[in-house]
Structures are given as C-alpha cells and as structure tokens.
Amino acid sequence: MSDTAVLALDWGTTRLRAFRMSEDGTILERRDAPAGIRAIEDGDFEDAFHTVVGDWLTAAAEPAPLIVLGGMIGSRQGWFEAPYVPCPANPENLADHAIAAKTESGHALWIAPGLSLSEESRADVMRGEELQIFGALDQLGPGKHLLCLPGTHSKWALLDDGIIRDFRTYMTGELFDVLRRHSILGTTIEHAVWSDAGFAKGLAAGRSEAGLLAHLFTVRAGTLLETLPVEESGAFLSGLLIGSEVASATRDLAKGSEVCIIGNPDLTDLYTPALSQHGIRCRQLGEYTGAHGLFRLATGLRKRR
Incomplete structure (x- = not known):
C-alpha cells in the first residue's frame, strides 16, 4: 500500500470510522465498526485500533503514514485526552494544539483537540x-455559513471565512431516547412504528x-383522549423535539436563508x-466530511513534524 499517506480515524462514542487516504486526500478505503469508546471493554483502545486498521499498518510502505485520530477518542473517557481549543478557531488552531501520542506497539499518533466556548451565561x-465542519470547507467556500450537525447532541455552528465563531448544542437525540424509554410518555408509544403524519404534527407543535x-x-x-393515534405518537415526539430545536436555532434567521447540514441522510x-416550514433552505453536505477534516488536520500537522 505504497499509496497510503494518511490513516484517519473518526472515533466517536458508538462507532469507529477509519479511512485510508492518499497524498492528495483521496479516500482509498473506508471501514466502519461498532467500536465506539463506550463499546471498548476495560479501555483497551489499543486492541480495537489494531483490530480495525492493523492490516493497513502492516501493509503500508515507508515512510509510515501519518495517523490522526479525532472525536471522542480524545476525550477524558478516551484513549489519550486532548485539550479544548477556545472559539473562535480554525483548522490551523487544531493542528497547533493536537497532541502527539504513541501506541504500545510503537506507532506514532496525533489526537485532535475539541473546541470550547465559555461565556458568562453559558458554556x-x-x-x-x-x-466535520472543517472537512466541508471546500464545499462551503468563503463567507458566513450556519451549519447543523444532527445527532445525539445536535450541533449548530456559525462559520465565518473558515473560522468557527460560535456554536450551540441541543440534546435532541438523547432527550428523545430518554423520554421514549424512561418516561411515562414511552408507555403510549408504538416504538416500531413510524408515521409521516405524526412527525408533521410534531413539527407544527414544535413551532x-x-x-x-x-x-x-x-x-x-393525546393518545389517552384519542386525539393523537398511538401509531403516530413516536413520530410526533420526534417531530416535536426536532421542531423545537430548529425553531430555537433559527429564531434570528431571515426567510430565504440557508442552513448547511452534515450527517447521515436518515437523520x-x-x-x-x-427548516422549510420556517422558509429556510437546506443544503446537505454529506456524511463523510469528518475524513476530509482529519486530512486537513494531517496537512497542518506535517508542519510540526
């Protein structure tokens, strides 16, 4: 594998996505494993690392590829803790604050830092x-952009000429799971059923x-009084939460504005x-921008080697 220049690992809470990349950033091969940090027993991240990309390391020619890891693997609960970089921040700031580490087997790693925001009223x-945001810079171009990254903890970020100026977290996905599994609401939900009509009603209520x-x-x-069909209740809850999130995040956004979304199309x-019910345009940027963000980080790290 003489064409392998970078091994990029987007290592999150539930999944590990690995990318073998060429010198120009082309993704040559990708792997996706249910090996997020919560799934690693006894913190044996070394074993998980070699299980997923060990053969890539063995087959790689000299010079050894640059190995960059990002995501929750750099958290306090991860393999090696990396610091938070205060906003505003750009890709160069991430490269400057990435930490160098080494596996027990002797492979050099770089761990990406996270971002932080601290104000008098919020953190x-x-x-x-x-x-993921920095990996989408080529698609976005210069200027100001509002980005949405849906998930367990949805992120909304303001990007200005390649600099993340501000962001806010909405616990939408986690709240949905907690409410339907561990609250009284879950007793009236048919969990295996999806309803477009129920989702639309929830979006309307969220406004x-x-x-x-x-x-x-x-x-x-609503289910007890039969004004909300039980088969619509789960989707209604989803729509209510997402509708409330979007209403809050776009409160000061003018109609006709654009929001760029990064993530799995299913979500x-x-x-x-x-967004459309607020008159806001939606532009989807794809699911694997994190790989390109890690490659951008690798490019900056080469200046530190």
Whole structure:
C-alpha cells in the first residue's frame, strides 16, 4: 500500500470510522465498526485500533503514514485526552494544539483537540463535529455559513471565512431516547412504528410559542383522549423535539436563508421539512466530511513534524 499517506480515524462514542487516504486526500478505503469508546471493554483502545486498521499498518510502505485520530477518542473517557481549543478557531488552531501520542506497539499518533466556548451565561464543547465542519470547507467556500450537525447532541455552528465563531448544542437525540424509554410518555408509544403524519404534527407543535415543555405531555394525553393515534405518537415526539430545536436555532434567521447540514441522510432528511416550514433552505453536505477534516488536520500537522 505504497499509496497510503494518511490513516484517519473518526472515533466517536458508538462507532469507529477509519479511512485510508492518499497524498492528495483521496479516500482509498473506508471501514466502519461498532467500536465506539463506550463499546471498548476495560479501555483497551489499543486492541480495537489494531483490530480495525492493523492490516493497513502492516501493509503500508515507508515512510509510515501519518495517523490522526479525532472525536471522542480524545476525550477524558478516551484513549489519550486532548485539550479544548477556545472559539473562535480554525483548522490551523487544531493542528497547533493536537497532541502527539504513541501506541504500545510503537506507532506514532496525533489526537485532535475539541473546541470550547465559555461565556458568562453559558458554556459548550464539541469534539469531532469541528472536523466535520472543517472537512466541508471546500464545499462551503468563503463567507458566513450556519451549519447543523444532527445527532445525539445536535450541533449548530456559525462559520465565518473558515473560522468557527460560535456554536450551540441541543440534546435532541438523547432527550428523545430518554423520554421514549424512561418516561411515562414511552408507555403510549408504538416504538416500531413510524408515521409521516405524526412527525408533521410534531413539527407544527414544535413551532408553538408555548414551548417544548408545554407540549411534551401531549404524547400521553393525546393518545389517552384519542386525539393523537398511538401509531403516530413516536413520530410526533420526534417531530416535536426536532421542531423545537430548529425553531430555537433559527429564531434570528431571515426567510430565504440557508442552513448547511452534515450527517447521515436518515437523520438529516428529518430536518429538511423542519427548516422549510420556517422558509429556510437546506443544503446537505454529506456524511463523510469528518475524513476530509482529519486530512486537513494531517496537512497542518506535517508542519510540526
């Protein structure tokens, strides 16, 4: 594999996505394993690392490829803890603060830092999403862009000429899971059923000025009073949460504005109708921008070697 210049590992909470990349950033091969940091027993990240990319390392020619890791693997619960870089931040700032590490088998690694934001009234962090954002820079071009990265903890970030100026986290995905599994709302939800009609009703409720907390109990009361069909209740809850998130994140956005979305289409497609009901255009940037963000980081790290 003499064409392998970079091994990029986007190592999150639930999954490990690995990319073998050429000198110009072309993805030569990708792998996706259910080996996120929560799935690693006894913190044996070394074993997981070699299981997923060990053969790539063995087959790689000299000089050895640059190995860069990003995401939750650099968190306090991960393999090697990397610091947070305060916003505003650009790709060069990430490269300057990446930490060097070495596996027990002697392979040199670079671990990407996360981003932080601290103000008098709020604090926020991200780890991994910044690489997805910086990996989309070529698609985005110069200027100001508002980006949405849906997920367990959805991120909304303001990008200005390649600099992340601000961001905010919405615990939409985690809240949905907690409410349907561990609250009284879950007893009235048919978990295996999806309803487009129920989702649309939830989006509409999410726009209400009454707010999210005033509508959550509708999931239970509506099914008991038969104003909300039980087969629509789960999708209604999803729409309510996403609708509330989008309403908050776009409160000051003018109609006709554009939001760029990064992520798996199965999830990002749910945000398109939520945005359109506010008159906002949606531009989807794809799922694997994190690999390109890691390559951009690798390019900056070469100046430190």
